[in-house]
Amino acid sequence: MKPPVPSRTLAAELTHAEPGTEVRLQGHVHRRRELATVSFLIIRDRSGLAQVVVRADEIGDDGLPPEETVVDIVGIATANAHAPGGIEVVSPVVTLLTEPAATPPVELWRPALTAGLPTLLDNAPVTWRHPAQRAKWQIASASLQGFRATLDAAGFTEIQTPKLVASATESGANVFPVDYFGRQAFLAQSPQFYKQQLVGVFERVYEVGPVFRAEPHDTVRHLAEYVSLDVEFGFISDHHDVLRMLRTVLTGMTDAIAMQAGEAVELLQLRLPSIPDEIPVIHFSEALTRVGAPADEPDLAPEHERILGDWALREFGSDVLAVEGYPMRKRPFYTHPQPDDTRWSNSFDLIFRGLELVTGGQRLHRYGDYVEALTARGESPAAYEGYLQTFAHGMPPHGGFAIGLERWVGRLIEAPNIREVTLFPRDVHRLTP
């Protein structure tokens, strides 16, 4: 099936084809429109859509291939102001590269997908073909590129750490047990311990990878498996250095979306986030007052996050707001306390358009502080021996953060449910496709 000349032209390149020359398109039949005297095939490939005009006498005995069939088309490029890119293809020779396709579970050619979420998810391998769906993931993919490019430029080293671990990272709850050669292992809830340990090696590290939370609640913002964008780096003064780095990273991600996924931005009518040069910060205790919550409330409720998000947009024109100083008793043992008042912590959550997107902060870095913190929580330092070894052997003051990819994209496109921006979501009810 080696294609003879001409070689393939992508749909987006068709606009540059010389009218009158022979071109070859390859792709899915996105739309078949059969009129009395003339028919149209809209061909979809990775670059976009192209229009092919078929006269009635050019249609063979089998008729025109149905939608989603994969075809090879050789025809003549012709100017037409109404075609995408101003060029369409006429006098086509249509070759099927596969069987005529079965009718898709949803009409992929309609500009808007009206199917409900369960239909979209149950048929994900096919429904992601819809241009509006595909655009969502193109936002995600550009975000990943921007994340890495920003950190590479800042002297970070990419790491890849194990997802099979001997004990729970963050807490005993919400871990998936694995039968590991007859022993019990767990799926990592985060690369937290590893990224910290590797700050001792590379000083600045990041990782993009899956994390696993056996989250029993079925909410619009939780997944059992999601992509975590983890950053950790040494030689900081406190969590404000971490927040500054987070700002640089979010800006780099936003710029990459604008640069590399411009069409997706347009298609989704996406409003790119406004991130000020300095991210506004509010202390947790002040945030409680602002939302009218009792002063001893240990956490912010989703409704509180929404109020604070609105306030940040109104007050600072900012889509992001950092809430610093979360109570130590609600933060993991490795959290660095706020030096002048150790009820509070040198950590923050970043609220993005009313939803918690990032958790970050400064960590403890002295061995003695770890032993003390674990003991105070009634935990045995011996249970963390391997981890603590790193600190006994010298670790710089450090901190970091983790961004949930799906939450980022979800809030960017203001999707009501995080599953809409996840290729193949996993939750308490869903393990397929």
Next chain:
Amino acid sequence: MKPPVPSRTLAAELTHAEPGTEVRLQGHVHRRRELATVSFLIIRDRSGLAQVVVRADEIGDDGLPPEETVVDIVGIATANAHAPGGIEVVSPVVTLLTEPAATPPVELWRPALTAGLPTLLDNAPVTWRHPAQRAKWQIASASLQGFRATLDAAGFTEIQTPKLVASATESGANVFPVDYFGRQAFLAQSPQFYKQQLVGVFERVYEVGPVFRAEPHDTVRHLAEYVSLDVEFGFISDHHDVLRMLRTVLTGMTDAIAMQAGEAVELLQLRLPSIPDEIPVIHFSEALTRVGAPADEPDLAPEHERILGDWALREFGSDVLAVEGYPMRKRPFYTHPQPDDTRWSNSFDLIFRGLELVTGGQRLHRYGDYVEALTARGESPAAYEGYLQTFAHGMPPHGGFAIGLERWVGRLIEAPNIREVTLFPRDVHRLTP
């Protein structure tokens, strides 16, 4: 602990410091050398090493900090032809950023690490700090960058697919079972099904992520969890298009190592691979003859791969050799047969310096062919319903490959054991650190 002026100078930047000016270094004490009248502290940071000279009268009551302690040093940059980069720091004010460090399990300052593999692995968070160890991962990290940059430039979309799956991908063997909310799930052995399905969406996709093999054998080339570099793309003629893309990718990875990890290449005295413009190809049946194996042998043994690797280097000056046409009965059901002789397949293994590094090839793309292939193997197409849906709805001819990151780096540096190039290896015996 906000550092006052001067701001930090990285070790590698010290060479540009104006002699006589004040500079600030921050890092681990890599080496402490105490002589009668003068002592030296070698400071290690993410960029390299710097030398600090301490006169006897500059040492406080606590003495000089032991190796691996993290310090902040302010002193005067001074020319010294014998110091790294031609500049050292004198008249230092040394501030400890943590407690004096405990003695490391291995002497990290020695040019060569002489400890055995178990010691290295048991103490990985600390032993990776050794410059020669660190260099190994810098090769890996540069490889990942080169992999992605090459594919981004070729119009590929990065994907992230679930690692929790409802059934085994490749075969029923060697899967890790997971307790998934009371149901049984498995850890994905590869993203094979997902990457194929997403070829229907994005046409060209890649993924970097963990894969899991419950490999019960303790060998120098197997891991229970490793990083798979997966590629899949549509509109190919046959597996030779896949092999050409693989060549482009391997060349991009090699170039990235040369560009971004030059110092690591030098430190490890690494010979970068020689990859010809066209990768030499030998048919499986011919390979059997060449290694003197029986004609009905279904696979190549490690010894055969070594012989073939040597032959390719001798014959073609190539570090890589593709063996195409592996017997269909030993390949997974989605493998495309060799059109002129269906005992053989349109698939290949790539041997890199005598070790299988990559498996790739053309896949079936017609729904009918899948039903037939599964039925012929005594499997029920119904069991693959979700996967097969993609093909019923139209899929282009396609293929792809998967590179094991650790095998790539292992053969690059000619490590006798793959665990040496894995940050935190997992195998039948090892689940920590």
